[in-house]
Amino acid sequence: MQTRTVTEAERAPAAPVQAMAADHPEGLMEEPDEPPEPRGRPETGPSSDLFRQYLREIGRIPLLTAADEVELARCVEAGLFAEERLARTPDPDTRLAVDLDRLVVMGRTAKRRLIEANLRLVVSVAKRYVGRGLTMLDLVQEGNLGLIRAVEKFDYARGYKFSTYATWWIRQAMSRALxxxxxxxxxxxxxxxxxxxxxxxxxxxxxxxxxxxxxxxxAAHLDLTPERVGEILRLAQEPISLHAPVGEEEDVSLGDLIEDGDAASPVESAAFLLLRQHLEAVLSTLGERERKVVQLRYGLVDGRPRTLEEIGRIFGVTRERIRQIESKTLGRLRDHASADQLRGYLD
Incomplete structure (x- = not known):
């Protein structure tokens, strides 16, 4: 069973041991004899097989008595102290350096035993957080980091049971990860x-x-402003995918049921189609050049209106000549028999 390095565990925030019992009244948490199976929808695939194998392996690790925990904690503390002293020892060949190195090895061995004996505690705590956004595997991984931190920070002299202390660190690591x-x-x-x-x-x-x-x-209960509470409640809302299935058959997505505010209504679409048909009928009575000038000037072809300069370059004439053609053509359209009908679409 491999564990993460100490530096990775440093991510967890420190917490005073004295406050732990008051802040966490659940108190003593006994390790289960067998690691519990995670609740919720069962996972399938290679990951779930590996996790079941992991549960079987940690289930074979013997539990520790209270005396064992104290003895191992002493060794861990001595090993950490010896590691600091050894780093400051100039000559690694002295008797002191050899003794310190032996304490370091014993401390690391004790730390490993203390961690492995409490891995099932991590699984037990992780069950409470399933379904909140992380998989069971991720929760256990984060909880193991909290367990490592608990082993390093545990003060056996205060008389707390290790599982009580470790539970707080495990929960803290999982909460932070979530x-x-x-x-x-x-x-x-x-x-x-x-x-x-x-x-x-x-x-x-x-x-x-x-x-x-x-x-x-x-806001009155939390000593906050109403504006801050409203902002917090908006942040609490989780986004939902437009592709999320809806209904028992799950053949419709949420996006299919949301109105497009920019889309035209059926009535508007029908009116626009009739307007276009009437407009084309009126323009068909013009000459080809006059019709083309009006279409380009008002973007009736591609939706992009052209300036007099642009149209003049297309026809090889001046902008003034295009203005004259436009003015004359619009005058004819105003007197057209269908002019009043076209004005009705603008009302």
Whole structure:
């Protein structure tokens, strides 16, 4: 069983041991005899097979007694101290250096035993976080980093059971990973913690009062401004993919049911089609050059209106000549028999 290096575990934030018991009343957490299977939808494929093998392997590791934990913790502490002293020892061949090196090896061995004996505790804690955005494998990996940190920080002299102390670090590592990785749009960890506080107060007030509390009421409980609470609640909303299936058959996506505000309505589409037909009928009564000038000037062909200069270059005449043709042609269109019908589309 391999473990991550100490430097990787340094990512977890420090927490005072004294505050742990008060902040986490669940207290003592006994290790299960057998590592529990994760809840939720069963995973399939090579990853799930490897995870089941991992559960079988850690299930064969013997548990530790309280005395074993204290003894191993002593060795870990001595090994860490010896490692620091050894780094400052100038001559590695002295008797002191040899003794320190032996303590370092013993400390690392004890650390490995303490970690491996509590791997099933990580799996047990990870069950509580399944379905929140990370897979069971990811949760266990992050929890193992928290376990490593707990082994390094554990103070056996305070009298706490190791599993009680380690549970806090494991949960902390998983919570941080969920805040960093689980959301589609990453939100800073401190903002995620504030979101959780606002949502908890909102739910509690809903249960107590029987109605959805306003941002002002939530803000009064948290000593925040209503504007800040409203902003936090907007950040709490998770984005939904437009390709998400809808219905039991899952043959319709969410995007199929959302109205396109820029699309024309059926009535507008029909009116535009009739307008185009009438306009083409009117333009067909003009000469080819006059019709082309009007079409280019008002973008009736490709939707891009041309300037008098551009049209003049196309026909090889001056812009003034194009202006005269346009003016004369528009005058004829105003007197056309269908002019009043075309004006009706503009009303």
């Amino acid at each position: 805040a960093d990785q689980a959301r589609t749009i990453r939100v800073p960890v401190h903002v995620v913690e504030l979101i959780n506080r606002v949502v908890r107060v909102q739910r509690r007030m809903l249960q107590e009062r029987g109605y959805e509390p306003t941002p002002e009421e939530v």
